[in-house]
Amino acid sequence: MALPQPLxxxxxxxxxxLIASEQLxxxxxxxxxxxxxxxxxAYGPLRPPNKCRIPLWMAVNLKLKKKCHIVPPDWLTVxxxxxxxxxxxxxxxxxxxxxxxxxxxxxxLDVASDDVQNAEKVRSLLKDLREARQSKSRDGLSQIxxxxxxxxxxxxxxxxxxxxxxxxxxxxxxxxxxxxxxxxKDAAHEDDNDA
Amino acid sequence: MDDDDxxxxxxxxxxxxxxxRLRNAPHDDDDVPMPAALPLFEEGEGETPLQQLIRHWMxxxxxxDVLPFAEDVLSGLLxxxxxxxETVQLLRSDPSSSEEEHFRTMLAQTEVERVKFVxxxxxxxxxxxxxxxxxxxxxxxxxxxxxxxxxxxxARRFAKxxxxxxYVSVLQGLPDNQQTLDDKTPFLPPMIAEPDKSHAVFxxxxxxxxxxxxxxxxxxxxxKGHVSLTPYSVVEQxxxxxxxxxx
Numbered sequence: 001m002a003l004p005q006p007l008x009x010x011x012x013x014x015x016x017x018l019i020a021s022e023q024l025x026x027x028x029x030x031x032x033x034x035x036x037x038x039x040x041x042a043y044g045p046l047r048p049p050n051k052c053r054i055p056l057w058m059a060v061n062l063k064l065k066k067k068c069h070i071v072p073p074d075w076l077t078v079x080x081x082x083x084x085x086x087x088x089x090x091x092x093x094x095x096x097x098x099x100x101x102x103x104x105x106x107x108x109l110d111v112a113s114d115d116v117q118n119a120e121k122v123r124s125l126l127k128d129l130r131e132a133r134q135s136k137s138r139d140g141l142s143q144i145x146x147x148x149x150x151x152x153x154x155x156x157x158x159x160x161x162x163x164x165x166x167x168x169x170x171x172x173x174x175x176x177x178x179x180x181x182x183x184x185k186d187a188a189h190e191d192d193n194d195a
Numbered sequence: 196m197d198d199d200d201x202x203x204x205x206x207x208x209x210x211x212x213x214x215x216r217l218r219n220a221p222h223d224d225d226d227v228p229m230p231a232a233l234p235l236f237e238e239g240e241g242e243t244p245l246q247q248l249i250r251h252w253m254x255x256x257x258x259x260d261v262l263p264f265a266e267d268v269l270s271g272l273l274x275x276x277x278x279x280x281e282t283v284q285l286l287r288s289d290p291s292s293s294e295e296e297h298f299r300t301m302l303a304q305t306e307v308e309r310v311k312f313v314x315x316x317x318x319x320x321x322x323x324x325x326x327x328x329x330x331x332x333x334x335x336x337x338x339x340x341x342x343x344x345x346x347x348x349x350a351r352r353f354a355k356x357x358x359x360x361x362y363v364s365v366l367q368g369l370p371d372n373q374q375t376l377d378d379k380t381p382f383l384p385p386m387i388a389e390p391d392k393s394h395a396v397f398x399x400x401x402x403x404x405x406x407x408x409x410x411x412x413x414x415x416x417x418x419k420g421h422v423s424l425t426p427y428s429v430v431e432q433x434x435x436x437x438x439x440x441x442x
Contacts, residue, residue: 002323008323015316033298038306039275058306071218146410150421159397
């Protein structure tokens, strides 16, 4: 088929990482390169030891070949994450984090942990944050109905994680509360899935 | 998500002095103004064609219905891919290229492959829906408006092919009144598969949106950056106008 079964219900984390890698990051290059036109824009010139702003995928690529150092974003620091973690555990709401923070943090920590100050502390903070937020998003399931559920400050990777269960739950509510025509439609949809 | 557990645990400690120097390195003098690097919160500047295509791709992946074909964006990008590949080929065939040139071509090539991946996935997602709803599309001219010519053509042939197959394999042996493929028996699902617009989707507001009416009768006004789970029918118009994206 045109689209493999696992891709029909959701987006895979790797696809999310591909999208997040389009965002720009500062690097200190170790090679020179003239300003070059790429499809997503023109980047460069790379002139060590000056900083330059390039897409994350390019930075990761160069870093793997040891041709640059990645300057981690301001939010990927122990102080910032520590702040957010204490906010997360004391407040009922989700704290504000960049929408794609999980993907970006992962990409940077995977290849450039030597460019991040105190990388192991950053990792464990990210992990704590993730667990604190996960338990909050599970609580959100109790508020689900058939019309709308607002999830302020929920990040993309977290949305992707709760998607299958939440979507299914809301569809069941719609089915239970819907009009007779709607029920027919849902039944048709079920049949499709079975086929 | 199964490798998430070792996501943050792979220990490694760095040299703090060196990292401070990294952070404080000067920006290149003739740096043109650029969007902020990994900003804390994304700004709503103009999207590049690639970002537009990625948005259309994600919408298409999440929406239960077939969305309008992003023809202009796609043809522009395909053109760009072709030009970029030609340049890469040209540089590669040049034996006197320096190491610097080598890196540029390698990066350009990598980007071409990334964009191609998005284009393919976008088209395949549409193809999947078109085949699934082929008969519905052929009975509904309004939906055909959203497809490209090639896609309508494919839907027509696919619907014809399956109809013929059903007829030859089973239907011709049945009594005349049971040979149709579009029965609408009360209290039974219709035979033509239709997109389920009550399917729940996650939306992310790209700007402040006009109020929408929810199924329970109340209204919702989404501010920029708002994230919400709601049935697709509620936000369908906002998606078509590009005011929200599906995530």
